[in-house]
Amino acid sequence: MTGDRDIAVEFEKDSPILVMERLCKNYQLGTVELKVLRDVELTINEGDYVAIMGPSGSGKSTLLNMIGCLDRPTSGDYWLGGQNVSLLDDDQLSMIRGARIGFIFQSFNLINQLNVVENIEVPMYYQGYSESESAERAIELATMVGLEDRLDHRPSELSGGQQQRVAIARSLANDPLIILADEPTGNLDSESGAEILKILIGLHKEGKTLIVVTHDEGIAENAGRIVEIFDGRIKRQ
Secondary structure, eight states, X not given: OOOHHHHOOOOOTTSOSEEEEEEEEEEEETTEEEEEEEEEEEXXXXXXXXXXXXXXXXXXXXHHHHHTXXXXXXXXEEEETTEEXXXXXXXXXXXXXXXXXXXEOTTOOOOTTSOHHHHHHHHHHTTTOOHHHHHHHHHHHHHHTTOTTOTTOOGGGSOHHHHHHHXXXXXXXXXXXXXXXXXXXXXXXXXXXXXHHHHHHHHHHTTOOEEEEOOOHHHHHHSSEEEEEETTEEEEO
């Protein structure tokens, strides 16, 4: 596997943190080529809070996969932190995901056998942190999201809102360039959703770069910018 040092590049703070140029994604279904993303042009700067919205089937999930380095474009370029990640192989993309992208999922994606601290530590395990370093940082992040009295609890012992707080803390573990959230309030009641929204707003105020795919008008209203996608094309940004 290619090491993170081998693929890292110097990121200039004044440069856009994310740039997509003429990005297309097609899928071959038998003899039919399905065009899912078409000539996407997208630029996001450091510290932006962006909400991506669009109807079902518009291409939001595919765009999310592209941004998160979970898939490669059919054509076009994707620059993340000054690096053209569309040229990388699977191992290199895996390293980019671990070091540069924090993920928050609608279904939390926590490991049931691990407690709060251990779940937050997972990304750091793959980045070479020592046990003491990862534990100290995990406790710090858990405290930041208000879980200092739940450190030894497992996901089954937490509410949905608390589980999403763990997921947010985990997304911050490696101090990523971007935090990518997929419907972060989708599985929560209105009160828990409001608490998660407050945390996201706080992260934005601290200068974090947030990209949120959502149907939640509350999240969209608080974002600094809304990107609308329709039929695989960005209609407004």
